[in-house]
Amino acid sequence: MPRWVLALLRWFNTHRRAMPWRDAPSPYAVWISEMMLQQTQVETVIPYFDRFIARFPDVATLAEADQDAVLKLWEGLGYYSRARSLHRAAQAIVGQHKGLVPDRYETLLTLPGIGPYTAAAIASIAFDQATPSVDGNVLRVMSRFRGMRVDIKAAGVADDIRSYLSKRIPRSSPGDFNQALMELGALVCRPKNALCEQCPLRPSCKAAQQHAVSEIPLKVARAKVPHVDVLALVVLHRGRYLLVKRKETKMLGGLWEFPGGKREPGETLAAAAARTCREASGVTVVPVKKLGILNHAYSHFKITLHVFEAARTGGRIRGGGDYSSCEWVQPLALAQRAMPITARRVVNRWLRS
Ligand code: SF4
Known part of the structure; x- marks a missing residue:
């Protein structure tokens, strides 16, 4: 050994x-x-x-x-x-x-x-x-240990270390x-401030010997993360809230959230609110009040969620776009539904009285 x-x-x-x-x-x-x-x-x-x-x-x-x-x-x-x-x-x-x-x-x-x-x-x-x-931690440790000046996400690096x-x-x-x-x-x-003086691998570690710990793994500039404006509509009708369920095949699949979607370029927030609610749920609404915004970062993009309170004007519920189904839900039942973090923040910030 x-x-x-x-x-x-x-x-x-x-x-x-x-x-x-x-x-x-x-x-x-x-x-x-x-x-x-x-x-x-x-x-x-x-x-x-x-x-x-x-x-x-x-x-x-x-x-x-x-x-x-x-x-x-x-x-x-x-x-x-x-x-x-x-x-x-x-x-x-x-x-x-x-x-x-x-x-x-x-x-x-x-x-x-x-x-x-x-x-x-x-x-x-x-x-x-x-x-x-071989996960990200192991890639970092072994690339330093072996003095590999590489981008650990590059093709072949994980296979080489494995x-x-x-x-x-x-x-x-x-x-x-x-x-x-x-x-x-x-x-x-650790990624920053490695504690080499406490490390059992130090006697054989190439990066430590070459004083190159902070240079390994190579830092590669990643593409800028895109930002999107997204709408979420809080629609209360006859004492129940409108929720839509994301399709299995979509990101956050199987989770429940408030209807909405991405704003198109040049579209006003109010127009986007009405359109995305209709497309997601079949329900037509008029936005009556902006509740506020939430910012959230996913791994590949960031969103600003514009949250509106809206009044139903017509339409029948049905899933559409990224959504497989749609329901009117009692306020007390919101706690039981599995929701993405942004929808849960909407509930906690604006629907808890
Ligand atoms: S000696 Fe430093 S760089 Fe080398 S494996 Fe240990 S902590 Fe990482």
């Missing part, structure tokens, strides 16, 4: 953070935690994980659940396709794998929502398979090795 691998495992043994899925690493718990941890920090995930496991303690319970219930428990965690995939994967596990999370990397890859990183993490942590899991690690991952403790590299990236080899 290379000396740096031994040093890394020793470091992990002492510094590993307590996490609920580490206490009793069942394949189910490892799978749920790895899905939640994609693009999301450990501290954010822990309460979501605890609530999810309490409600869906095993694959069968998850497979039988309504998608709405799964999305509701995911509300606020973002990247909702993970929750929809998790639900479909649970049904596939029950239908095709006798309810047991598959123990082979290749089989895991066939399940919805599981890519090379997640498959390797589950296979190594839950089943002791020696498959390196191949390098697959020759060095210890057969005796592959799960600990993968978790140790990720933990080191989160706690020590």
